[in-house]
Amino acid sequence: MDTLYEDVAKLMIERKRCVALTGAGVSAESGISTFRSRGGLWEKYDPAVYASIEVFRRDPSKYWSIRGDFIRDYDSYQPNNAHLALAELEKMGILQSVVTQNIDGLHTKAGSKRVIEVHGTIREINCLKCRKQYIAPHVPEGTPPYCESCGGVLKPNTVLFGEQLPPDALMNAQNESLICNVMLVIGTSANVYPAAALPELALQHGAAIVEVNIERAFPSVDYYLGEKAGTALPKLVDEIRKQSSYSIS
Numbered sequence: 001m002d003t004l005y006e007d008v009a010k011l012m013i014e015r016k017r018c019v020a021l022t023g024a025g026v027s028a029e030s031g032i033s034t035f036r037s038r039g040g041l042w043e044k045y046d047p048a049v050y051a052s053i054e055v056f057r058r059d060p061s062k063y064w065s066i067r068g069d070f071i072r073d074y075d076s077y078q079p080n081n082a083h084l085a086l087a088e089l090e091k092m093g094i095l096q097s098v099v100t101q102n103i104d105g106l107h108t109k110a111g112s113k114r115v116i117e118v119h120g121t122i123r124e125i126n127c128l129k130c131r132k133q134y135i136a137p138h139v140p141e142g143t144p145p146y147c148e149s150c151g152g153v154l155k156p157n158t159v160l161f162g163e164q165l166p167p168d169a170l171m172n173a174q175n176e177s178l179i180c181n182v183m184l185v186i187g188t189s190a191n192v193y194p195a196a197a198l199p200e201l202a203l204q205h206g207a208a209i210v211e212v213n214i215e216r217a218f219p220s221v222d223y224y225l226g227e228k229a230g231t232a233l234p235k236l237v238d239e240i241r242k243q244s245s246y247s248i249s
């Protein structure tokens, strides 16, 4: 184990109150393509057309034509070692929450309890008319699907372009960033608001920043782990376990 992991593990044990900020890179290993990456969804489909709330209101079939399969195949996507390691860190009392830009719900599937989904989640699908909620993969057939109770159009509880972020999630994410002592920035270049502001906020309030990204996105972080999240995070869990047992004995 190289000393870099030893140092980060030590930091996390000593400082406590760690928060993880995660993005698409964490879910890539679960086979979920990242929107902005090469070959990603938005390279084939213009998000201004397929994922804007304005277009959704006029013609929801556009959105459902590219997202319907994902929602109906929801059970086939499984958390990977990165999600599982974060859930483990929470159980160990090291991690206090996960703030995620991902809408796939995989942190919750992995067992994380305190997950703040700033872009909403595809797991929940609401009727725009009577607010009846459906849980993926259980949505009626159709592109778009309509509510079984009232015939209203169904829309996943995710933030589309042109829509407001869920205010509670945003506030919680900011609070977590203010009070954390260590922020792990994982699988995201955090160049999209609001995620972009969170490491900055944490830094201003004295937190150490640990970046886990294959390609470095933050030049001035305290620690940089240049590996896939599914490799780096289990290593970190092992190292924390090792050091914790030393300190107990």
Ligand SMILES: [Zn+2]
Binding pocket: 127, 128, 129, 130, 131, 132, 147, 148, 149, 150, 151, 152
């Ligand atoms: Zn309805």
